[in-house]
Every structure is written in structure tokens, then in C-alpha cells.
Amino acid sequence: MKKIFVISAILALTFSANATVLIFNNADGSLVGGYGAIPQGYGDYVSAAIQNGFSYGAGSHGWTPDVNVSYPVRYDPIWHSENPYLETHFGWDNGYSDLVNVVYPWIKQGVDAGSWVWDDIEITFKPSNGTAVAINGFDMGSYNGTYELNWDVRNSVGQILTSGTVTATTGTHTHVAVDANIAVSSTKLVLTVYTSAALSSAPNIAIDNIEFSQVGTAPPECGDENHPIVTSDLNKDCMVNFEDFALFALDWLICNNPDPPCNYVP
DSSP: OHHHHHHHHHHHHHTOEEEEEEEEEETTSSBTTTTSBOOTTTTTTBOSSEETTEEEEEBTTBOBTTEEEEOOEEEOTTTTSSSOEEEOEEEEOSOSTTOSSEEEEOEEEEEETTEEEEOOEEEEEEEOTTOEEEEEEEEEEESSSOEEEEEEEEOTTOOEEEEEEEEEOSSSOEEEEOOTTTSEESSOEEEEEOOTTTOSSSOOEEEEEEEEEEESOOOOOTTSTTSOOOTTOTTOSSOOSHHHHHHHHHTTTOOOOSSTTTOOOO
16 A cells, blocks of 8 residues: 555656646737737746736646747748748637637648638647646637547657547537646647648637646657657657568659659659
């Protein structure tokens, strides 16, 4: 019994967490970004409810002063030649279920005058100063219609740590609880909700109240600074074997050189 108590105490110390909730509010309660792109600084190194003109919700154990948060910037030089770097996550104040001040995905690539490629919701969390980051949960809502969506949390080498499905519908929002003991990393976490396949003509899906934690330590993981991915590890699983050779063989003798001997023409 004494041994079990000691082990439990060690685990509790290791994974004791500070938590921040991204509510996408300015300090005065208005929408961050003012219906435009979510500011890249929103969510960075949070140590108070009001910070740098932004507002945050508090989880059960405080703040995340060593975690950086970022939102996608996509590259589309064909459709947006004047400014090919596109912010694709925008804010809206209401109408998505019962949520207030949300983030919805916008167009990441223009195809032609009447066709676009919608983005997925993707938010990245990077810890620093020897800490780790974990994701605790988030809320999903819909502006119009009901959508069944896949989501996952991946680490810095793209390995899925945890995943699931969520229904976004009008009326009452849906909360997704994430196991922070699984969705934890000392390098990077990427939360993705796969909205692009569900959207057709309007960005009807939004995310809100994203809770993430700063924890003292995390287990060693493939891709961290002590376990780097080598160049020949094509599938990034920290092992070079026949699986990597098979990936290499898929492109064996492919030549797209425009000069001889290939004279490749796309």
C-alpha cells in the first residue's frame, strides 16, 4: 500500500498542470481579430487572465507561461499571387451553436473563381524551458447543419497520440474531453479537426474554449532533442528498416529532370 501511494504521488507531481483556456476574447470581451484572422500572439506564454490586451479562461491549475500557440499560414502563389501567405483561421462572435467568440476555418487555396479548398482547424502548441504541453479539451459548434468530424492530436513527427470523432450541430455545442496523460509532448502538439471534407459553400463549423496545460515533464518521445529523426527514417518512427526502404522504392527511377536523359514535361 505504501509503495502504491508513493508511485501515485510521483505521477501526480510529474503531471501536475497549469491550464489555459483559449476563449478568443480581447480584454474588453470583444472578439480577437475583429472578424479577421486570429492574431498569432493570442495564446502565447499566458500567465494571467488579461495579458497583452487579450483575455483567457483559467483551467483548474493556472496558466501556461512557457507555451507558444500558433495558427496556420498557408501558401497559395497561384490564386493569391500578390500576397500568397494566407491566414486561414478567422473569428466570429456568435451564431455557432451557443458559443461566443469562436474560430472557424477559411479558404486555404483558391482553385478558380467559383471553387475553393477549405482548411481544417489546426492549432499548434509548442512548449519551452524544459516543460511539456498537454491538451485537455475543446468545444465544437455549427452555424448551420450537423457535421460528423474526425479529430486528432499529433506530436512533432506526426504520430497520432489520441483521436476521435465529434458532432458539431446548431443549438448546444459539443464538448470534447481529451486525455492529457496521452496528448502530451515535450516538443510540439498539433490539434486538428478535419473540417475541410465537410465544408462545401460556407464555413459552418467552429471551435472554442480550447484548454491546454503546461506540465513539468513528459515521457521521452520519438523526435525530441534526445531522440532525433534521421534523414533515412522516411516514415519518422525512429527506426530505419524495410518500411523506409519500401517508401524509397515507391519512387525508384522516377525522373522529373527537364534535361536529358529524362526530358520531363509536366
